[in-house]
Amino acid sequence: MHLLRLNLAVAASGFRRYATYRVATVAGVFTNTVFGFILAYTFIALWYERPQLGGYDQSQALTFVWIGQAMLATAALMGGGFQDEFHERVRNGDVAIDLYRPVDLQLWWFASDLGRAAFQLLGRGLVPMAVGAFAFELTLPSSPTVWLLFLCAVFLAVVVSFALRYLFALCGFWLLDAAGLGALSTLMSVFFSGMLLPLTVFPGAFGEVVLWLPWAATLQVPADVLLGESGGGGLAGLGFQLAWAVVLLVAGRLLQAAATSKVVVQGG
């Protein structure tokens, strides 16, 4: 009970922290919207040449674009989020202070990242999606159940994204300069989440493999849930996300245990 209250408070302050920068939020919304338009036009050209490409019709493909722009900041698909700060604390040794606090390291960052994601879903997700729906013909479900499932999928997408970023960030305990790893993490996320192109468009065996990677859970699956393309009325997608979330969070715990017991904090 106490633990829950504590983490809720951390999440709430994460929310408030990002909500403070209103001008930055508006700037982000503007940029997301511009990118949404550019991508939408390229998708129109692509689906004009090949209707039903990747199992979507043109309207579904456009919906995919705007879901992507709405999820970009929420699931920190192109960087952003807690990891830069966490990495900096590992690099300069401040993490030692975090470790002797009576809170769990992973849970603390998880709560604060959830708070950030909640704000960015509202602050940076809604408006681009609305603009997209205004400017293009999107396929949005009318059933509230689908929207509810979509919200669950977005939550799980943030969890999987957090778990992945936490794993990459923990490597900073072993590497002096983890900037390269951070870049690698963003790279994988951009490409394998479906941010550039829906994963169902990827050709051949490669296209099969990318659908099973954890990054698929961060954008492809939520989009499929909203578009009604995920099996079992969306439950198959949620199950896939949940499985990866559990695996990656446990992996994060194990790596964290290894990192904090074996590695001497730099300078110490």
Add this chain to the structure above:
Amino acid sequence: MAETGAVERGAPGRRLSARRALGRVAWGLRAYGFIAAMWVRSTMAYRASFAMMLVANFATTFLDFAAIMIMFSQVDALGGFALPEVAFLYGTSCVAFGLSDLLLGEAERIGRRVRDGTMDILLMRPVPVLSQIAADRFALRRLGRIIQGSLVLGWSLTRLQLDWTAGEVLLTVSMVLSGGLIFGCLFVLGGAFQFWAQDASEVQNAFTYGGTTLLQYPPTVFGKELVRGATFVVPLAFVNWLPALRVLGHDDPLGLPGWVDFAAPAVALLCCAGTALVWRAGLRSYRSTGS
């Protein structure tokens, strides 16, 4: 000409003679070189890290092209353009943007400097502020984008099999150089904008990164309004669309007169003049943090 003693005596800080203005520009460039060289030396102290970041920069920008290649694994043409033609647009856009990103990309950090007050230090040094800002943290790893764009451009040139005339070669070279200038202006304008709106640094990403992404695709893909906006409001079309359409032998969707294809250098210079004015206005309106 206007080089009179009266001007120099009257208002030394405000109006400069042509010779002194040129001297100032030369000093600005030299100072830029000094600062950039210092950052290169410091980067080279960590060679392995530098190599990793160069590869990461290369790979990140390569992903955009990977997406285009995946698109073309499914279709033969996009907006009436084949893969080598899109690669030509991609390469020119990427190299032009890469040049400006390498030389002026740091201007997007002005907002942070205004917030934390380190802008003041730059004002106290006897070096033009723009030189200091642009050369600050000069990142050689950004060569990755230029290398990647050049490779794609080279590949497209071997595939296009155009009958090159001297004029078209010149047009392609000027495309990359004036394109770099136009993108450079966007970086500096974005930086100047942050003197007024410190937190809004992300707005400029829509024009810089958004611009280079836009120009990687043929203009026929986009709505006419978007193409008009990218021609007359933000002159991105001069970076590569207009000249490239002539080189590739495609019609321009807006039906502009033919001479416009050669106007890129003039447009770039015009942008520079406008940018200089905005930059000065931005710098003058700077108030130190806390005031």
